Amino acid sequence: MIYSLQRFINFVQAFSISLSAYIVYTMVIKCNLPITLAVFISIIVSAVLAIIIDWLVLSYFEKKGTKIWQMMIASLGIYVVLQNVISMVWGDSTLSFRTWEVKVGHNIMGAYITDVQIITIVTCLALLALMWLFMEKTTIGKQVKAVSSNPNLSGILGLSKDRVIMWGVGIGTALVAVAGILIAADTDMTPTMGFNWLLYGVVALTVGGLGKIRYLVLGALILAIAQHLAAFYLDSKWMNATAYIILIVFLYFRPYGFSGKQLKKSSL
Numbered sequence: 433m434i435y436s437l438q439r440f441i442n443f444v445q446a447f448s449i450s451l452s453a454y455i456v457y458t459m460v461i462k463c464n465l466p467i468t469l470a471v472f473i474s475i476i477v478s479a480v481l482a483i484i485i486d487w488l489v490l491s492y493f494e495k496k497g498t499k500i501w502q503m504m505i506a507s508l509g510i511y512v513v514l515q516n517v518i519s520m521v522w523g524d525s526t527l528s529f530r531t532w533e534v535k536v537g538h539n540i541m542g543a544y545i546t547d548v549q550i551i552t553i554v555t556c557l558a559l560l561a562l563m564w565l566f567m568e569k570t571t572i573g574k575q576v577k578a579v580s581s582n583p584n585l586s587g588i589l590g591l592s593k594d595r596v597i598m599w600g601v602g603i604g605t606a607l608v609a610v611a612g613i614l615i616a617a618d619t620d621m622t623p624t625m626g627f628n629w630l631l632y633g634v635v636a637l638t639v640g641g642l643g644k645i646r647y648l649v650l651g652a653l654i655l656a657i658a659q660h661l662a663a664f665y666l667d668s669k670w671m672n673a674t675a676y677i678i679l680i681v682f683l684y685f686r687p688y689g690f691s692g693k694q695l696k697k698s699s700l
Contacts, residue, residue: 433563433604436580436642437597440504441634443511444485445608449626450515452478452609453616454522457529467529475609482605483598485510491594511627518623528620552614559607564645572599628672635679641689650690654678 434442452474459470493506537544567573579586579596587593615621615629632655640651655675662674682689 433576433600433607435637437576437600438490438503440500440507441630442486442490442601443504443507443627443630444482444490444514445605445633446626446630447511447514447518448478448482448605448608449612449615449629450518450621450623451481451626452612453529453621453625454518454527456613456616457522457527457621460529460531467531470529471610471613474613475606478609478612479602479605483602486601487598491597515623515626522623524623526620526622528616530617530620546618548614548618552618555610555614559610560645560649563607566603567645572596576600632675635675637689638679638682638687639689647690 434445455474455477456467456470459465459473460467463470465473489510490503490507493503498506535546537546537549567577575586575591575596576599578589579591579593583593586596611629612621612626615625636648636651636655638651639654640648655678658678659671659674662670
């Protein structure tokens with residue numbers, strides 16, 4: 433949703449992952465709000481803030497003719513600043529917004545899966561289906577596909593690139609916020625947790641490519657299976673290393689992923 437429009441890794445999304453979890457923590461633990469309301473507020477605030485940052489900083493750089501790699505470095509700098517803001521406000525210690533009893537989990541074929549993990553699976557499948565419907569059936573979804581495919585031609589046809597990117601950043605960040613909340617509900621939160629999870633997303637994107645959604649799901653599944661096999665047969669410390677090894681292998685042998693195709697230029 434975001435990378436296909438901006439064509440660079442937007443590290444601000446790593447901040448959104450962490451921020452969404454901390455907003456829920458504040459709403460639930462400090463303000464005693466219901467968790468459903470806290471989740472809704474967190475998603476809205478994270479999406480709006482990401483749109484504002486993109487409009488004030490990244491869009492400004494783009495209009496100045498800043499190169500793609502420079503945009504990525506700029507987003508990394510913004511992330512570092514905002515991540516330190518989280519540390520200043522909430523501290524560096526591990527926090528949790530869980531108010532429910534922690535249970536062992538359900539035994540399924542010898543493996544234990546918790547209620548939060550079941551909710552995560554169901555939520556992700558539902559959001560995946562909704563995103564497919566959104567991209568295929570709605571006007572905004574079709575505009576996102578058009579601009580990501582050919583922004584110059586889309587502009588000639590009357591589509592506003594800035595408006596479409598705003599929608600893409602807002603919707604993409606809302607999905608990122610959901611991910612951050614679910615991650616924190618399962619494994620608690622730290623100010624820097626978003627960075628690793630963003631890199632996992634980059635690896636899944638690299639493996640799957642920028643083609644159809646099913647290939648992105650395949651990339652995520654390959655990454656998750658490889659990481660957990662490494663943890664089972666080697667050590668849990670190898671999970672991050674496994675992700676980077678997969679990234680290097682695909683960048684070397686198949687840089688466009690399973691569904692990605694190299695763009696060819698044509699002239700008239």
